[in-house]
Amino acid sequence: MVIRRRVRAVLLPLALYCLSGAAGSYFLWHAVNDDRGxxxxxxxxxxxxxxxxxxxxxxxxxxxxxxxxxxxxxxxxxxxxxxxxxxxxxxxxxxxxxxxxxxxxxxxxxxxxxxx
Known part of the structure; x- marks a missing residue:
């Protein structure tokens, strides 16, 4: 139980950081390289x-x-x-x-x- 909470406490923020980093990278790449970049x-x-x-x-x-x-x-x-x-x-x-x-x-x- 305790291990599952710790894994969830570590993996959930890590997944959210990765997801927000990927979204930020996507928008940043298009801001530089897109048709209107x-x-x-x-x-x-x-x-x-x-x-x-x-x-x-x-x-x-x-x-x-x-x-x-x-x-x-x-x-x-x-x-x-x-x-x-x-x-x-x-x-x-x-x-x-x-x-x-x-x-x-x-x-x-x-x-x-x-x-x-």
Whole structure:
């Protein structure tokens, strides 16, 4: 009888501690690794930074195009820019233009004049 009480007095709290530890571990694991956990939050932050960088790059590109469009439209048209754009679109050159053909480097890109 006494042994049974002592075993019950020891095993019952031990079982309750194990059960509460398992439940706590379950919720803690899901708080860190679940779809809305801490790791997912870090992934979302990385994605947000990447998307902000893409937005900044697109904004710079949009500003560059806005500058070029402003030169081609409006009350005064930049004749050099218009001529350059027309030649690029038509694939033509003027008889006075100097054409420099560059050999491609190992990457397949032509060597620039600044980096021979």
């Amino acid at each position: 801490l790791r997912a939050n870090e992934d979302y932050e990385r994605q947000i930074k990447s998307l902000h960088a893409q937005v900044d790059a697109k904004e710079k590109e949009r500003q560059a195009w806005a500058r070029r469009i402003a030169l081609l439209s409006g009350a005064t048209i930049d004749r050099d820019m218009l001529d350059e754009e027309a030649r690029a679109r038509l694939g033509r050159v003027n008889k006075d233009d100097l054409i420099v053909l560059l050999k491609p480097n190992a990457d397949g890109e032509p060597v620039s004049a600044t980096n021979p």
